[in-house]
Structure formats: structure tokens, C-alpha cells
Amino acid sequence: ADVVRLGNLKFAHYGAIAYMKEIAPQYGLEIQERVFPKGIDIIPAIIAGEIDAAASAADGAVAARATGVPVLVVAGFAKGGARIVGRGDMKWSSVADLKGKKVGVARGGAQELVLLAELDKHGLSFSDKGDKDVHLVYMAYADINQALLSRNIDAMCQSEPQSSQALSQGFGVEIIKPYDTPLGEPVRTLVITEKLYANKDVAERFLKCFVAATKFFIDNPDKAQAYVREKMFKGQLSDEDYRQALENSPFSYDVTADHVQTTIDMMVKYGIGKLANPPKAADFVKLDLLAKARKDLGIQ
Amino acid sequence: MGKADLDAPGLAARLARALAVPVALLALWQLAAVSGLVNPHILPSPWQVLRRWAAYASPTEPLAQGMNPLAWAFSGELPHDALATAVRVAVGFAIGAGLALPLGLAMGSFDRVYNLLNPLLQVLRPIPPIAYIPLAILWFGLGNPPAYFLISLGAFFPVLMNTIAGVRQVDRIYIRAGRNLGAGSATMFTRIILPAATPLILTGMRVGVGVAFICVIVAEMIAVNDGLGFRILEAREFFWSDKIIAGMLTIGLMGLAIDTCMDRLNAHLLRWHRGAGGR
Amino acid sequence: MGKADLDAPGLAARLARALAVPVALLALWQLAAVSGLVNPHILPSPWQVLRRWAAYASPTEPLAQGMNPLAWAFSGELPHDALATAVRVAVGFAIGAGLALPLGLAMGSFDRVYNLLNPLLQVLRPIPPIAYIPLAILWFGLGNPPAYFLISLGAFFPVLMNTIAGVRQVDRIYIRAGRNLGAGSATMFTRIILPAATPLILTGMRVGVGVAFICVIVAEMIAVNDGLGFRILEAREFFWSDKIIAGMLTIGLMGLAIDTCMDRLNAHLLRWHRGAGGR
Amino acid sequence: MSALVTNTAPGAPLDVVLRGVGKRFPGRDGEVLALTGIDLDVRHGEFLCILGPSGCGKSTLLNAIAGFALPYDGAITANGVPVVRPGPDRAMVFQEYAIFPWMTVAQNVAFGLKIKGLPRTEIEARVDALLRKFQLQDFRDRFPKHLSGGMRQRVAIARVLALDSPMLLMDEPFGALDALTRRNLQDELLRIWMECGKTVLFVTHSIEESIVLANRVVVMTYRPGTIKRVVPVEMPYPRDPASPRFAELARELSGLVMEEQMRHEQAERAAGDGPD
Amino acid sequence: MSALVTNTAPGAPLDVVLRGVGKRFPGRDGEVLALTGIDLDVRHGEFLCILGPSGCGKSTLLNAIAGFALPYDGAITANGVPVVRPGPDRAMVFQEYAIFPWMTVAQNVAFGLKIKGLPRTEIEARVDALLRKFQLQDFRDRFPKHLSGGMRQRVAIARVLALDSPMLLMDEPFGALDALTRRNLQDELLRIWMECGKTVLFVTHSIEESIVLANRVVVMTYRPGTIKRVVPVEMPYPRDPASPRFAELARELSGLVMEEQMRHEQAERAAGDGPD
Ligand SMILES: Nc1ncnc2c1ncn2[C@@H]1O[C@H](COP(=O)(O)OP(=O)(O)OP(=O)(O)O)[C@@H](O)[C@H]1O
Ligand SMILES: Nc1ncnc2c1ncn2[C@@H]1O[C@H](COP(=O)(O)OP(=O)(O)OP(=O)(O)O)[C@@H](O)[C@H]1O
Ligand SMILES: [Mg+2]
Ligand SMILES: [Mg+2]
DSSP states (O other): OEEEEEEEETTOOOHHHHHHHHHGGGGTEEEEEEEESSGGGHHHHHHTTOOSEEEEEHHHHHHHHHTTOOEEEEEEEEEOOOEEEEETTSOOOSGGGGTTOEEEEOTTSHHHHHHHHHHHHTTOOEESSSOSSEEEEEOOHHHHHHHHHTTSSSEEEEOTTHHHHHHHTTSEEEEEOOOOSTTOSOEEEEEEEHHHHHSHHHHHHHHHHHHHHHHHHHHOHHHHHHIIIIIITTTOSOHHHHHHHHHTSOBOOOOOHHHHHHHHHHHHHHTGGGOSSOOOHHHHBOOHHHHHHHHHHTOO | OHHHHHHSOOHHHHHHHHHHHHHHHHHHHHHHHHTTOSOTTTSOOHHHHHHHHHHHHSOSSOOOTTOOHHHHHTOSHHHHHHHHHHHHHHHHHHHHHHHHHHHHHHHHHOHHHHHHHHHHHHHHTTSOGGGGHHHHHHHHOSSHHHHHHHHHHHHHHHHHHHHHHHHHTSOHHHHHHHHHTTOOHHHIIIIIIHHHHHHHHHHHHHHHHHHHHHHHHHHTTSSOOOSHHHHHHHHHHHTOHHHHHHHHHHHHHHHHHHHHHHHHHHHHHTTTOOOSSOO | OHHHHHHSOOHHHHHHHHHHHHHHHHHHHHHHHHTTOSOTTTSOOHHHHHHHHHHHHSOSSOOOTTOOHHHHHTOSHHHHHHHHHHHHHHHHHHHHHHHHHHHHHHHHHOHHHHHHHHHHHHHHTTSOGGGGHHHHHHHHOSSHHHHHHHHHHHHHHHHHHHHHHHHHTSOHHHHHHHHHTTOOHHHIIIIIIHHHHHHHHHHHHHHHHHHHHHHHHHHTTSSOOOSHHHHHHHHHHHTOHHHHHHHHHHHHHHHHHHHHHHHHHHHHHTTTOOOSSOO | OOOOSOSOOTTSOEEEEEEEEEEEEEETTEEEEEEEEEEEEEETTOEEEEEOOTTSSHHHHHHHHHTOSOOOEEEEEETTEEOOSOOTTEEEEBTTBOOOTTSOHHHHHHHHHHHHTOOHHHHHHHHHHHHHHTTOGGGTTOOGGGSOHHHHHHHHHHHHHHHTOSEEEEESTTTTSOHHHHHHHHHHHHHHHHHHTOEEEEEOSOHHHHHHHOSEEEEEOSSSBOEEEEEEOOOOSSOOTTSHHHHHHHHHHHHHHHHHHHHHHHHHHHHHOOOO | OOOOSOSOOTTSOEEEEEEEEEEEEEETTEEEEEEEEEEEEEETTOEEEEEOOTTSSHHHHHHHHHTOSOOOEEEEEETTEEOOSOOTTEEEEBTTBOOOTTSOHHHHHHHHHHHHTOOHHHHHHHHHHHHHHTTOGGGTTOOGGGSOHHHHHHHHHHHHHHHTOSEEEEESTTTTSOHHHHHHHHHHHHHHHHHHTOEEEEEOSOHHHHHHHOSEEEEEOSSSBOEEEEEEOOOOSSOOTTSHHHHHHHHHHHHHHHHHHHHHHHHHHHHHOOOO
16 A cells, blocks of 8 residues: 555544544555644654645645745645633623733634734734733643633633633633634645645545545544544543534535635734745645545535 | 661651652642642642542553453553653663763863863753754654654753763872773773762763653654653643643652662662761 | 963964864755755755844844944844843742752751652652643743743752762761861851862752753743743744754853853862862 | 970869770671770870771771761760760861861861851961961962872861860871971970860870870770770870880880780781682 | 892993973962972882972872873983873872772772783782782772771782882872881882882881881972982891991981971071061
């Protein structure tokens, strides 16, 4: 079988990507999964030639491309995955309530992007120095919940499954799912190297495998949940957390060049990722493989 | 023999003494947890940690027929993680200390070598291991090799610094005596400088092991799927405080075990030493 | 005076010697970069790093009217970051070493204290600072206080271990002499045990500074928005290899500066020492 | 030096009382009996010399009185109280000097005085006087590593004399000194002893030195270390090595020491001889 | 001990040649001139004793020949080659013993032999014989911290004698020994010297010892250290301390040493006196 080395993210309750390795033999592939705790660590692995394909946020793919890493966006595997959560002991009605508050967020990710877009939309200025309407506090994903819990911040724009946990453990309440900006729901993308893309036959089978895995998960939510909870998390993720997380971040196949282009534009606008020479979405979003795979498998 | 007994109290007594402070702290912690003074999400009660620890250490599957019961008993996540981390620390430490020791001996002994290499090493020393991750992946790929690199980097500098200092503080009278008795460089190193510098080198090794443990958690960020550091990072992502603490304590106990061995080694290697004991 | 000159070569000569190895390495690196042997995304050429460094160090805004030119010259990102990190390391190190020193003296001198505290400390020692982040936030909130906590934790153990070892290797003849001359515990510590243990304690401090630098990057994860560690993490997020390396080198040079001071201090404090030099 | 009397009246109080004192060092194969069954009284103001073969336990005996390396078998009393710790009332000159390498010569000598809390000017004056007496004034600000062996020994002696302690324990204090310096310091020590009424226990290898200095000479046996004989020296000070009584005493003492050495050597030979 | 001749014929080759040798130690206020203008020839097989006040430079002189603390002013040749490094052809007994605390007594004595690469059995035999000779056999597996001062000194001497080096540099090797052990070791040293035709440079503070041992006695001056006088001792071995010639020589030497001491003391007094 042809070997494809796949970089996956650790807190990936988006189990479809992980599930690919289970069904890979059907497509004449052997998928070796490498799990990374942070998306940024995948990029050097790609450069070092250790990884052929990766699950990554759209902004991560943009940042990689902007630095000249030869990756292509070939599909989107999940949507959403962001939530603005406020302290459970405070009253929240809208994003406007964030004025004068400390808001925690992880730097450089989709969560920051949508947060800034929301603040902008509500006419709030922001900085990380505490001298504007909203005081941004940059931290690692894991630490943001901690800080909210110990009331060192007032609100956060958090990823999944952390935001679901904040809700289920009762120290956070949802303010909004921040998808009503020009960006819409942020998409997580599947990227492959140009080298793999050039190897058309393998790339096609890889995409087919991806589509099949995702379809299986969409069609069999119970089996998907069982796989994620038992195989990936060994029973340590609660049903409730899984359901909530998935609700805010469903499986999908699609991504559009427009969405990626909007992401790039907004990143430039808010200075996220401080892109030196922003790439053009059309140059690296290649959806032909995905279309072919969907067609072959008969999925609309 | 009453005196000998006083000098070497029974194992039970020593254990009791060693456990006094930790047990007291645990009691305090349990009290704080029960009284609701601390948020259980951040600092769960010792009891809860213990339960989580037990779950973490127990086999995940029931004993299957025909399976070796011993293998089964150690089939849990924790034994597997602990072993993986121990191996990484051991290999990384062996490489780091193995390079630092001869280099330290050379730098401590020859001012020329010291002056040549010291500026470079001092520039490299404070650079945090996390910053080396991209280079580690580039040079060593994924999995264990970059982990060894990062851990050995962490262990390297304490051993190096203490070896240099150890060599430099050897009383020159012994060096003179050795040279006068005809010792060549090799003999000087192995039979005079090394033993005379042993107190400091051993201390450097103990500190080095500690730093290696600090680094293993960074190292286990890079595409490995087991190890205590990996598990702590994972638990952090999911905000499982009890499992974080269980992992921390496991690392701590591993460190204690290593340290106890080091203490023994120390006492044996320095049995000639007329130290401050028995004043 | 020809001999004195030999002993203390001119600043230029010493500088040349100190820079020989780094410059050679830089040349090699530039060569590798130019020849395309290494990927410029991960290891950009020294020249590129230098340009990024200059940009990082330069003022971000043009000199405004009425502004103090000196203040302006240091208004860039890098001077600000370097200062922030230096202050954090200094405060954290001062706390860590300030606690470790008396504790180490006590543990080295009194077997009872050692036996009581050692197991606990050895369990705590290998626990990686990153695992303390939740507790640090819980206890100290955000910003600088938890950073001080984490850094002092890192500096604490090397200083402690070396102080204990330093005290234990004091030849008991000096302790006997001190007690015979009527020294009380305070005098024993300050005038006999401390100076006799100085070689090891200083080495512990040097290692401790190194570990503090390792920890500052972890500490600067927690909601601070300046400092070299913060900047490296930020650059990592954006995958700016040249800025990562610029940050690493800045940390390295800061470390070197500190180490040079330590070397001076060392030479001064140990001028009585009949070490291995001048054999 | 013109005093002609010894300082010890039979009625003087007992400064040191040893009863059945012994010391066992744990060894790999059984214990080493360094001292055993030592009974000794030292009167206030007495000058006692201790002679004996190398390794017989002289340093161990001084350590016992000084309060080091506790515990000992038997009972040890010094200055009227049981010895449970070291103290400046029993100032000791160590066989290995034990001057502090991290202090200058002057700091070493001043150390005990600072602890006593004397005023600065008085310390300076005393230290200056002592350094001059010991011909160390040119080295006052030097560290011990710059000194010769004899100079280090003199620093060690000066450091202890500065204390002006009522009892001096001296373990071969003049071993590294040249003949003349040695003689000068012997005179100096006798002068101090007589003027200040100190009690001195003095280990030496020189039979001549012991006769020049001591009220009584204790000769020790080797393995186990016991007291073989106590020889009173009832000559007036200063003592003339050319006098017949001096020669007679020297013969007696050297006979005792040699006898002990012989006994020991024969025992060794009997025990340890293979086909050599 | 029955040889009656000295080992040095006038025609024997020169083992040590010093020409204008000097040593300056850098000090805080200027240099200390420890040695200056030393001219000395030592013939092969000669036994030379060095006498002088404490701090006059005796150890420095031995260090110069042994090749330590280089560089020196002037020219130093030993065994026909300029001295540029230490070596086992000039085995030294240090004033501070310098036995390795991390080796047992036997390991210390065997150290030089192992370096020479002798077969194991021969090393064992030699070490055993030496330990017995020095009455250390009971302590062969002990570490130095368990030894008395005199035992340590004996280990240091045994370690050097084991080497069987053609030249011995001994810095007060018998300082910590009791009278009888000292006499025995003096005899032993003389025996070895005569039987093996070694060249010995021997620092001592004892005028008597120097007359018992030496072919020639070098008396040194203090500050700066120079050679004041070289006194030949032309008595046959073994030498009788009771003989008139012995007494005469002792008087002469002690006169020289004392003169030096006086000169020095007066200089000190003239230089250093305030209103005392
Ligand atoms: N710390 C120790 N451990 C074990 N044995 C020891 C220790 N100290 C001394 N001894 C032994 O005790 C005996 C007496 O030693 P001590 O130092 O009192 O002798 P000494 O009479 O002072 O000899 P010297 O004249 O050579 O200094 C020796 O046999 C020595 O080996
Ligand atoms: N390392 C050094 N640095 C500075 N001065 C030194 C050093 N070593 C020796 N000296 C000085 O050199 C002089 C001679 O010292 P040396 O040790 O040769 O004397 P010595 O004759 O052996 O005396 P002693 O009989 O007391 O051992 C002394 O004044 C001493 O202070
Ligand atoms: Mg002794
Ligand atoms: Mg000397």
C-alpha cells in the first residue's frame, strides 16, 4: 500500500480524520497518523518532509502558505468550533457587554479572527494593553478556561471542546456563537503537500478515503461517538461534552476559495498572523480532487 | 549494637520520618478541599486525585484468557506512559551527560578550551528548549529522536557547568602529586580529576535529571502518543485537573526514585570524603 | 611587564578568541543557507536573521519632535522585550535563590531537616513548570506574579541541590575549628559554611539562571504581552523562523552577559581558592 | 623569662577529669579501638605534654577533651562541666592547622575575637601585636594559599592565642617550624602560660620539647591507646637542656617511648609475617 | 647499616644544576621575591639537606626542581635536561602529604607503580612490603580520613619510595612522626640511598637530622631566599650524635641559622615598629 503520513491535532474530537487510518486499506493506502498538540508544530514537520497531509485551521494553512510552505487546501473537515463564553456569575446579553472587560483568546487562530470580527462589528476597539474598550488577554487554549474559572478574565473566545466544558462545568455561559460576521463559520481544512498533490493517483485515493470516513461519521453518529469516545479518548470525554462540542462543530467536506480568501483578507485587516506577503486563495485552494471523490462516491 | 541501631534506624522509622511532611501536606490539602476553600476544578481533593490515579494505573481491559496476568497488571495507561517517559529521560540524559562530562573535564582543565568554547555555550545555554522544536523536527524528524535531542540539551548544561566547576576546584596539590608520580593525561582524568570532582559532578547530574524531566514535557509535544508529559498536556487540554495532578505526582515519584538511587551512589562514591557529617 | 601582558592579554585578543568559534559557526551556517542545504523556512540564513534582528531592535516610529533621542533609540520592540524578560528572570531568580539558599544551608547542615524535607522536595523537583500553570493562575492570577512563581520554581532546585552538596562537602576540620573558636550557628553559616560552600553555590546559581531562562518562556505563556519568551511563542505561532532565531539569540546574549558577570563574581569570591589553575 | 616556679599547686582545682575514657571507630572489619580506659586529671594551671607513637591516639584524646567526634566511652569533664560540645574555653590548635583558606591572615587571627564581640580597635590592636610576634605582619592581608607551611602553622597558633582562653589544647603546634622559631615560640608559650595561669595540653613528638615545657609528661601506648606512664618534670623554668637532670629525664622518656614502639613492632611482626 | 663511605665521588655527574634561579610571586602590592640568585650543583648520588627559617623558600626550591609552578628565572637542569614539567624521575614527598583521599592506603602506594605498568603481582608484593615497613599493613584498605597525621605522612613517603625513582625530593617528610619512627625511617632512607645510589634533596627543620643524613647541608637566607652557606658533612655513616664532630657541626649550623633569623628579626623590627 502507498504510505501517507498524516499530521493530526491532539484535541481532535473531529474523529473522522483519525478514522481514515482504519479504512485506508480499502483504498490501497496506509495512513500513518502523527498527533500534534499544536498546529504550528506540523509546519516544520511538513518542511522537514515528515508529513504529507495535515488537519489544520484555515488560518494555519494561510500562515503556512504565506511563509512559502508548499501546501494546498483540498477540503474542509469541520465548521465552526468557536464560541464566546462569559463568566457564569455575570449577566450577558450581547457582545456589546464585553466593553471594559478582559477577554481571553489564543493568539493567531480562528477564535481570534472571529472574536475581532465580532468586536469590530459591535464597534468595540480592542488591544492587549488594557487601554481600549476591550482588553485582550492572549493565552494557550488550556489556560484560558483556567483563567475564566479563577475569574482572572471575564470572557473568552474558546475552541472546542474546551468551551463546551466551560458550559457543562457551569463556570461559563455562552454569549454568542460568533458566526454572524463576513467570515461566517470558520472552517478547518485538510491540507496536503504539493508533492502529494502531484502524485495524482495517491492523492485521489486519499481524498476518497477522507470523504468516505466523513460520510461514515455523518451517517452513523452513534458509531462516530463510540469511536471518538472509546478509541480516541478511552472513555475520558463525557457524552455531554462530545455532543455539545459536535453541535458547535459539525463534520463537513467543504471549503471554498472564497472562504479562504475572506480569511486572508480579515487576517490582513486585523493584523493576525502579521502576513508579510498574503497569498491568494486561488493559488492554493485546489478542490478538484474533492469534487472527483464526491462524484465517485456519489455524495452531493 | 545499640549504637549501631541508633545510627541506622529501622526502615519503618526512616519511612515514617520521610513521609511525615508529605502526609501532613496531604491532610491539609484534603481539609482545604473538603471545606470548599479551593475550587475543585483547579485543585481537586487528594482523594479524587487518588481515584483518578488508580483508574489511570489500572488495566483498561479485563483480564483476557491466556493473557499473562503480570503483563495484564501493567497494561494500564500509566505504566505504559511512565515507562515511555523513563526511557526518554534515560536516553536523553545519557546522551547529554555523556557529552557534557568529557567536555566539562576538558574545559575545566584547559583554559584554552574553556576560552574557546565558553562564549558559544553560554549563548546556547539560556535558550529555552521549546525554541528548538522546529530545529529538532528538521534535524531529527518526529517521534523519539527529537525528544532525545531536547532532553539531552536540558541535561547537558547542568552537568557541564558542574563538571567545569568541579574540575576547577580540585586542589592543585593533588594535580601536582599526580603529575609528579608520572600520571599521563588519561590517568590524571580518570584517577585524580574525576574522583576529586565527583561531589560536584554528581550534584550536576542530579540537577541535570531534574532539568531533563522539565524538558521531557516539551519533548513530548512533538508527535509522540505516550509518556507522562504527553498525558499531562492532554489532560490540560481537557481540563482534567485530577489527571494533571496524578501525572505530576507520577513524574515526581519517578524523580524521587531516581534521586534515591543517586543518594546511594553518592554515599558509595564519596565514602572516602571527609565531609561535614559527624562534626 | 611582558609577563603580565601574557597573563592578561589585551581585550582585543580575548575578544577575538571568544568570537572565533561562534564566527566560524556563523560562516558555516551562512554557507549552508546559501548552498540551499537547509530549508530557509526553518533555518534562515544568518544574514536574514540579522536583518530581522535589526528590524526588531529598531524603533517602530520615526523620531518625533521633542522626544528624547536616547529614549527613542530604545523604543523598539526588542529593548522593551529584553528588559521585561530580564526583570522577570531577575525577580524570579532572586525569589527562588533567596529561598533555596537558607533552606539548602539548613538541609546540608542538619540531617534531621534533610531527612524531613528531602522526600517532598525530590517529588516536587522533577515536576515540569508547565504543569504548575493552573495552580499558578489560581494562586497568583495573571501577568507577572505567576511568572515570578514559575521562574523562581525553576531557579530554586538547582540552587538548593548545589547548596546542600556544597555544605556537605565542607571539610569537617573547618567546622570543628569554627565551633572551637566559639562560633554560634549564625556565624558558622555566614563565615564558615557559606564561604566554604561558595564554589558549589555559585555553580548552582549559574545553572539556576539557565533554568530560569528555560522557565521564562513557559511563564510568558500566561497572559503577558511582552518579553522575549512571549515574542518567541508569538513568532512560533506565525512561523517566523528568522524572528524566532533572533529572539533565541537575544536570550542567549543576555545569558552570556549574566554569565560573564557571574564569572567575574566567581573569580573575586574565590580568589582565596587554591584551585586547579596554575599547575 | 625569669619565673622559676611551676604554676600548679597540688590544691589547684581539676580542669580536666577523664575517667575510663575510650573511643571506638567503626571500621570495615570490626571496630578500631583508638583509646581505652584513659584516667587522667589535669590541674588548673598545669602544662601537660603527651608523647606517644604515631597513631596511638593523641589527637583522639585532645578531640575528646575539645568535644569533637562525640560520643566517647567513660566520663569527660572539663572546667567542671561534662564535655558535650566544643567551645572556646578549650581552644585547640589542630594538627592540620585548619586555618580558613577564605580568610586573610588577619581575618583568621581576628575570627575568635570578633565572635567574642570585642570592640574593633581592640581587635585590631591584638591582631597586630600577635602578627608581629609571629612575624606575619607582612602577610596580614594575604590568603593562606600564599603562605609556606610554617607560616600557616603560626597563623593557627596566633588565632588560638588571640582568644586568651583558659585552656589550650595544642596538637603538635610546632611541627612545621624551624628550630629557632620553634624555640622562640616555646619561650613565648611558656611566658603566656605563666603570666596568665593557663592550663595547657600539648601533643609533641619531641622528647626534648616535652621536657622543656611540661609539668608532667604523659606517655601513651599504641593500640589500644592507653596511658603507659605519667612522668613528672620537677625542674624549675627555664630548663637547661644541658643539665644532667634534663638528660636523665630524656633518657627515661625515650626509654619508655622506645619500649612501647618495640612492643608494638614485635606484635606486628608476630602477627603479620608471611614468607617475606 | 654498615656502609662507611659517602656515595658521591667528585667525578660523579651533576644531577641538578641551578643557575641564577629565582621565583617571584605576584602579590597585591608588588611582587614577593621568594627565591633569587640560587646557584647550586647536586652530584649524582648526593644527599643534600636544606635548612632555613620558615618561609625562606625551601619548598619553592624543591618545586623548582620538581617542575611545578613554572616559570622560574634562571636555568634549571635535572638529570641532564632542562626542567619543563614534573615527572616521576624527580619523585617528591610534599610538605602537605598530598595523598589522595579517594584512594585507600594501598591504592595510594600502588598508584605510581600502576602508571609504570608493572605486573599486578609485582605491584602487590612491593606495596605489601612497603606497608609492612611503614607499619601500615593494618590500614591497607582504609581511606586517609581514617588515619592519624603521622600515618598519612608515612603513606606519602611510601608512595614515593615505591616508585624507586633515581632522585628524591623530600619536603619535611618526617615532620609529623614520633622520635622513634623518625629515627627508623631515617635509617631506612639512608639504607635505600646507599644501596640504590639515589640523589636526595631533603628539607628539614632539624639540624640534628640534617647532620645525621646529609653529605652537604645548604643553609638558606630569608627574604629574599638565597643560599647563605653550603656546609659539607664529611663524617662516615652511620653518624653518632654523641661524637664531638657532630656537636661541632651542630653548633656551626645552628649558629648560621640563628644568625639568619636574627638578621631577619632585626630587619622586621626596624621596618615594622610603631609605638608598641
Ligand atoms: N575518623 C576515624 N575513623 C577511623 N579511625 C580513626 C579515625 N580517626 C583516627 N582513627 C584511628 O585512631 C587511631 C588514633 O588516631 P590519632 O589521630 O588519635 O593518632 P595520633 O596519636 O594523633 O597520631 P599522630 O601522631 O600520627 O597524629 C589511629 O589508629 C587511627 O587510624
Ligand atoms: N603561591 C604563592 N603565592 C604567593 N606567595 C607564595 C606562594 N607560595 C609561597 N609564597 C611565598 O614564598 C615564600 C617562600 O615560601 P616557601 O613555601 O618556599 O617557604 P618554606 O621555606 O618552604 O617555608 P616552611 O618551612 O614554612 O614550609 C614565602 O614568603 C611565601 O609566603
Ligand atoms: Mg595526631
Ligand atoms: Mg615549606
